[in-house]
Amino acid sequence: KPPPYVTRTKVAADRAENHMYSPVPTAQASETVSKVMQRLARLPSAFDSIELLFVTDTDQKLLGVVPLSKLLVATPQMAIDNLMNRDITRVTLTDPPEKVAEVALTHPMPAVPVVDERGCLLGAVPAHTVFKIMREEHIQDMDRLAGIWRHSDQALSAIEGDPLRRVIDRLPWLIVGTAGCVLATGLMATFESTLRTDLAVAFFIPGIVYLADAIGTQSEAIAVRGLSFSRTPVPQLLKGELKTGFYLGIALALVVFPFIWLTFNASLAFAVSIALICASSVATSIGLLLPSILSRMGKDPAYGSGPVATIVQDLLSLLIYLSVISLLIS
Amino acid sequence: KPPPYVTRTKVAADRAENHMYSPVPTAQASETVSKVMQRLARLPSAFDSIELLFVTDTDQKLLGVVPLSKLLVATPQMAIDNLMNRDITRVTLTDPPEKVAEVALTHPMPAVPVVDERGCLLGAVPAHTVFKIMREEHIQDMDRLAGIWRHSDQALSAIEGDPLRRVIDRLPWLIVGTAGCVLATGLMATFESTLRTDLAVAFFIPGIVYLADAIGTQSEAIAVRGLSFSRTPVPQLLKGELKTGFYLGIALALVVFPFIWLTFNASLAFAVSIALICASSVATSIGLLLPSILSRMGKDPAYGSGPVATIVQDLLSLLIYLSVISLLIS
Structure with missing residues (x-):
C-alpha cells in the first residue's frame, strides 16, 4: 500500500x-x-x-x-x-x-x-x-570515499551486478585520476637527474607516497564525518591537523630512519625522514582542506576523500620528496 | 523488495x-x-x-x-x-x-x-x-577504511581533540603499513637492474600504484557494504570482480597507451598497459578477498579496507609492474 x-x-x-x-x-x-x-x-x-x-x-x-x-x-x-x-x-x-x-x-x-x-x-x-x-548517507560516504560515480540504491548490484555496468560506475573518477598519473610521470621525469645521481632515491617513492596517502585518507575520513558537527573555524581545525601530521611524520621518521641508515646511508635516511615529516604535515592539511572547501561550496565533503583527493596527495608527496632529496642530497 | x-x-x-x-x-x-x-x-x-x-x-x-x-x-x-x-x-x-x-x-x-x-x-x-x-556502523566503517584505531564515539574529538591523542589513535595501522613500505623498498632494490636499464620505467611507478590502489579501494568499499547482503558464494563474486578489474584495466590502458607511446616508446607503452591490466584485475580480487576472509574469520570486513589492505595492494601492484617490465623489456 x-x-x-x-x-x-x-x-x-x-x-x-x-x-x-x-x-x-x-x-x-x-x-x-x-x-x-x-x-x-x-x-x-x-x-x-x-x-x-x-x-x-x-x-x-x-x-x-x-x-x-x-x-x-x-x-x-x-x-x-x-x-x-x-x-x-x-x-x-x-x-x-x-x-x-x-x-x-x-x-x-x-x-x-x-x-x-x-x-x-x-x-x-x-x-x-x-x-x-x-x-543512504552511509553508502554515499563509502562510495564517494572509494570514487564510485553513480551509486546504486542496492548495495547488492555493486557486488553482484553485470561487470560492464559496474565498470561504468567506477571508471569516471579513475579517468580523472589517470590525468593525475600523467602529471606524476611528468614530475618523475623532471627530477630525472636526481634519480640518476642515486637510484636508491627511487626505492623510497612507493613507501613515501603510500604513507602520506594513508595519513591523508585518515584526515579525509575524520573531516567527512566531523565537519558537519564542528563549530570550530576551519583555520583552527587546520592548525590541529597540521600538528597531528607533524607528530605522525616524526613518529614514522623515527621508525624508518635506523632502517635506511643501516641499509643505505645516513644522508639518505635524513632526507627521507625530513621528506616524510613534510609530506605527512601536508597530507593531513590537504585531507582536511579538500572536504572543507567542498563543504563551503555546498557540495558533499565526502567528494574530497575520493581518488581525486588521493592523486592530489600523491602528487604533492612526490613533489615534496623529490624536492627535499634534490636540496639535501644532489 | x-x-x-x-x-x-x-x-x-x-x-x-x-x-x-x-x-x-x-x-x-x-x-x-x-x-x-x-x-x-x-x-x-x-x-x-x-x-x-x-x-x-x-x-x-x-x-x-x-x-x-x-x-x-x-x-x-x-x-x-x-x-x-x-x-x-x-x-x-x-x-x-x-x-x-x-x-x-x-x-x-x-x-x-x-x-x-x-x-x-x-x-x-x-x-x-x-x-x-x-x-555507529557508519563511523566504524569510515574509521576502519581510514585505519583509525580506537574510534571515539564523538566525531568531534577526532577533528577537534588534542593532536597527541589523535596521533595515538592514528599511528598503529600506519606503523603496520610502514613495515610494508620496508618491503616495497626491498622490492624496488630487487629490480634495480631493470630500473637501471631504463630509468623511464620508474616514472610510471607512482601512477601504476595509485591506479591499482584506487581500483582496490573501490572493490573494498563495495565488499564492505555488500557482503552482508549477498548470498552469492564468494568464488562467484570473485569472478565478477576479476572481470570488472580486467575491463577497468583495459579501459585505463587505452587511455595511457597513446600518451606513453608518443612521449616514450611503443614497447614501454605496451608493457605499462599489460601491467596495468594485470594489476587492476588483482586489485579488484584482493579488494573483495580481504574483507571476505576477515568476515569468514568473524572479524569486521571493514578492517580489510584500511591502510594494511592498501599496502598489500601496493606491494602486489609493484611486483606485477616490475615483473611484467622485466619480462617484456629487459
Missing part, C-alpha cells in the same frame, strides 16, 4: 521535503483528549505512517508533540496542552536529509517534524524513513 | 542484547482492549522508551505487535488478536547490532523485538537506539 507520500519531482540537491509524509495527525493545544480522539477515530488512516500527535496553535505553528502512549492513558477531559512535550526540534523543507538524521539522533522522537520558514507544520519524517536516510 | 539479511558479520564484542530495553509493554492475544488499557494505565512508565505493544501467547512467545494508534481508536471490547500485525520479524540476544539495523530498515516498526532462542520476548530496541547503531 503506497504511503501518503508527497510526491514532488526530486530536486537535484536532496532535501527534507522529499522524505516528508503529509498530512500528519495534529491537534490544537487547547483541545481536550476526548475531542481529539473523536476526530482521529473518524480518520482511521491518520497514523498510517506517523505514530505521533503534533500540537499546533491556530496558525499551524508547531508547539510540541504528544506521544501516543500518553494519549492512551490520559483522562478524556485532560487538555492536550498538559500532555505536550515542548522539548522538540524541527527541520525546514529545504534542510538536507543529513539534518533530519541529526535531529532524529539527538531528540528521541518517533518522527521528525518538518515546518516552513514561518514555523508552520507541513509534515513529518517517520523513523522508518530516517533509517533509510542514514543507510 | 529489500534482500533478506544473511548473518555473515559477527562482531563478537557487541550484540543486540546490549541495545535492548526491557521490560516492554505486552499483552496476550486473547485480552480485550479495555483490559490491556486498564493494566497499562496503572504502569504510566510502561511506554517510556518503546511506543509499541507486543503481543505474546501464554508462554511469552512473540506473536505480533499492535501500533499504539490502532489501540487508540479501537473499541474497548475488541480483542487484541484482531488489531495485531503478525507480519513482523525479530532478532535474538546474540545477533550483532547490524542485524538490528537491517530488521529496522526492512520492517516499518517503531521498535525491533528481541527474543531468546525459543522465540520468547525479552525486550526491544527502540528507533532512537537503532539511529545510534546505524550512526
Whole structure:
C-alpha cells in the first residue's frame, strides 16, 4: 500500500521535503483528549505512517508533540496542552536529509517534524524513513570515499551486478585520476637527474607516497564525518591537523630512519625522514582542506576523500620528496 | 523488495542484547482492549522508551505487535488478536547490532523485538537506539577504511581533540603499513637492474600504484557494504570482480597507451598497459578477498579496507609492474 507520500519531482540537491509524509495527525493545544480522539477515530488512516500527535496553535505553528502512549492513558477531559512535550526540534523543507538524521539522533522522537520558514507544520519524517536516510548517507560516504560515480540504491548490484555496468560506475573518477598519473610521470621525469645521481632515491617513492596517502585518507575520513558537527573555524581545525601530521611524520621518521641508515646511508635516511615529516604535515592539511572547501561550496565533503583527493596527495608527496632529496642530497 | 539479511558479520564484542530495553509493554492475544488499557494505565512508565505493544501467547512467545494508534481508536471490547500485525520479524540476544539495523530498515516498526532462542520476548530496541547503531556502523566503517584505531564515539574529538591523542589513535595501522613500505623498498632494490636499464620505467611507478590502489579501494568499499547482503558464494563474486578489474584495466590502458607511446616508446607503452591490466584485475580480487576472509574469520570486513589492505595492494601492484617490465623489456 503506497504511503501518503508527497510526491514532488526530486530536486537535484536532496532535501527534507522529499522524505516528508503529509498530512500528519495534529491537534490544537487547547483541545481536550476526548475531542481529539473523536476526530482521529473518524480518520482511521491518520497514523498510517506517523505514530505521533503534533500540537499546533491556530496558525499551524508547531508547539510540541504528544506521544501516543500518553494519549492512551490520559483522562478524556485532560487538555492536550498538559500532555505536550515542548522539548522538540524541527527541520525546514529545504534542510538536507543529513539534518533530519541529526535531529532524529539527538531528540528521541518517533518522527521528525518538518515546518516552513514561518514555523508552520507541513509534515513529518517517520523513523522508518530516517533509517533509510542514514543507510543512504552511509553508502554515499563509502562510495564517494572509494570514487564510485553513480551509486546504486542496492548495495547488492555493486557486488553482484553485470561487470560492464559496474565498470561504468567506477571508471569516471579513475579517468580523472589517470590525468593525475600523467602529471606524476611528468614530475618523475623532471627530477630525472636526481634519480640518476642515486637510484636508491627511487626505492623510497612507493613507501613515501603510500604513507602520506594513508595519513591523508585518515584526515579525509575524520573531516567527512566531523565537519558537519564542528563549530570550530576551519583555520583552527587546520592548525590541529597540521600538528597531528607533524607528530605522525616524526613518529614514522623515527621508525624508518635506523632502517635506511643501516641499509643505505645516513644522508639518505635524513632526507627521507625530513621528506616524510613534510609530506605527512601536508597530507593531513590537504585531507582536511579538500572536504572543507567542498563543504563551503555546498557540495558533499565526502567528494574530497575520493581518488581525486588521493592523486592530489600523491602528487604533492612526490613533489615534496623529490624536492627535499634534490636540496639535501644532489 | 529489500534482500533478506544473511548473518555473515559477527562482531563478537557487541550484540543486540546490549541495545535492548526491557521490560516492554505486552499483552496476550486473547485480552480485550479495555483490559490491556486498564493494566497499562496503572504502569504510566510502561511506554517510556518503546511506543509499541507486543503481543505474546501464554508462554511469552512473540506473536505480533499492535501500533499504539490502532489501540487508540479501537473499541474497548475488541480483542487484541484482531488489531495485531503478525507480519513482523525479530532478532535474538546474540545477533550483532547490524542485524538490528537491517530488521529496522526492512520492517516499518517503531521498535525491533528481541527474543531468546525459543522465540520468547525479552525486550526491544527502540528507533532512537537503532539511529545510534546505524550512526555507529557508519563511523566504524569510515574509521576502519581510514585505519583509525580506537574510534571515539564523538566525531568531534577526532577533528577537534588534542593532536597527541589523535596521533595515538592514528599511528598503529600506519606503523603496520610502514613495515610494508620496508618491503616495497626491498622490492624496488630487487629490480634495480631493470630500473637501471631504463630509468623511464620508474616514472610510471607512482601512477601504476595509485591506479591499482584506487581500483582496490573501490572493490573494498563495495565488499564492505555488500557482503552482508549477498548470498552469492564468494568464488562467484570473485569472478565478477576479476572481470570488472580486467575491463577497468583495459579501459585505463587505452587511455595511457597513446600518451606513453608518443612521449616514450611503443614497447614501454605496451608493457605499462599489460601491467596495468594485470594489476587492476588483482586489485579488484584482493579488494573483495580481504574483507571476505576477515568476515569468514568473524572479524569486521571493514578492517580489510584500511591502510594494511592498501599496502598489500601496493606491494602486489609493484611486483606485477616490475615483473611484467622485466619480462617484456629487459
